[in-house]
Amino acid sequence: MKLVNVSAMTHKTRSAIQVLDRAVWLLEAMAAADRPLSLKVLAADSALHPSTAYRILSALQCHDLVSRDEEAHYRLGPSWQRLGRQVHSQVDIRAVAKPIMNVLRDQTGETVNLTAREGDQVVYIERAIPNRMMRVEQVIGSRAPLHVTAVGKLMLAESGAEGCRAYARRSGLPRYTSNTLTTQKGLWAEVQRCAAQGYARDDEEAELGVCCIGVLIRDAGGEAVAGLSVSAPRERLRAEWAALLQEAGRRLSQQIGYAG
Amino acid sequence: MKLVNVSAMTHKTRSAIQVLDRAVWLLEAMAAADRPLSLKVLAADSALHPSTAYRILSALQCHDLVSRDEEAHYRLGPSWQRLGRQVHSQVDIRAVAKPIMNVLRDQTGETVNLTAREGDQVVYIERAIPNRMMRVEQVIGSRAPLHVTAVGKLMLAESGAEGCRAYARRSGLPRYTSNTLTTQKGLWAEVQRCAAQGYARDDEEAELGVCCIGVLIRDAGGEAVAGLSVSAPRERLRAEWAALLQEAGRRLSQQIGYAG
DNA sequence: AGAATTGATTTCATATAATGAAACTTGTTA
């Protein structure tokens, strides 16, 4: 048995189990194409012997991971639907977000936070901290009211005018700094503005000297499941970061299944 | 090396490639559970040696088919999202529908059709025909106007009052039998009624003596991509079949990714 | 604190199970 030239497939991920690698190559090849592919093409694309490709594809077919139409063209099978739906509720946003957050931290040099809404608060569930003397730092697990955080304001936009009004009534919109929005009307106006522009800023609304830019993360159902934000001392915050954040947020949303 | 007792795993699908089977068992085990599972549990559930399970899971992890949280608990990975989205546009409704249609034909003893909208017509794309002397039969590829078929009426409901009105204007609602709906207003009323009850009937509206019950098939995006229907001579059509059809339609929609 | 238990990982000799070549089928082209 001759080993396939390794240099020819350096771009493909390799693990400890050959067949699995090869099976994945075939699956990836099918996913990359937007139409069913013949055995020949599939084998060539994956640098596999047709015989081998055939055996693997047949095995995958047994498990509905691939299906074949009458002309023996292969496509991804229904199992991907079935299992994919399971994943949805299971993906660990924190794990997926971590690398993206690290990049963002290195680009900005500031603290990056991942938050989730919990009742009338946002909870800090993950963070990436820069190596600097002065930095903004939140403890994982700590909370903050919705109306004084960038992500919180975007979350309020999600619950609509009615939800926002209800929140204002329940919480009483307590003042944290001179910049805190404390009127139901003013809050809703700001919240709508944030939602429209796709990101929110918190200008010393929670703590004097601390600013923040945040975006929402959406799951496959379009639901806002988390928020991603950069926090920095006022003088260091750059408006340009909004674009970086929006891009990062988009990527993260996609990775957890958001289509739009 | 001792082979695992075969009788103990007869319920699991087996193919020509052992590792692939085992990998799928592990994936299924993870999908079946609604929370991340430990290696031990996963190995036990799949009747695999922990060592083997570990190696396979590690390999799958390389390809993002599984991910592990910090406590070494395994869950399905982000690749399922990514590839699952690809599938969506690729599933071959005809192939998935065929077995369901066969069951339906056997339950009713009548012809079952799968149709798709194409412009202002429905096209017959697949069928299951009973073995009887007299039966309703459509040629695959043949067409019929929307307003004289059960599925067509449901499709019209999808395009809304405006779309329905536009269709009426374009087509002129030609009369096929004395039962054909030929007024824009009457059609829209019927169409709404059908949509509301979840299925439609065609009572000799296309051809005297021929009746039909139809439902819609939806894809992952909730879009109506096809119709499923039973056609029979008037005296043989049973109203109870509506429930059968609705159930079958639901199953088919789910299989091609519809969540609701 | 130290021992003992449990589970996750790594190592390694072994033989199973995946492999590629070649033969065989089937359907299409010249």
Next chain:
DNA sequence: TAACAAGTTTCATTATATGAAATCAATTCT
């Protein structure tokens, strides 16, 4: 009708996945 092309099956060969056992890490118990 023959030559061809693509898919499928067979089969001898050995590379490859395997399970036992050893190691490592983290808890729990005494």
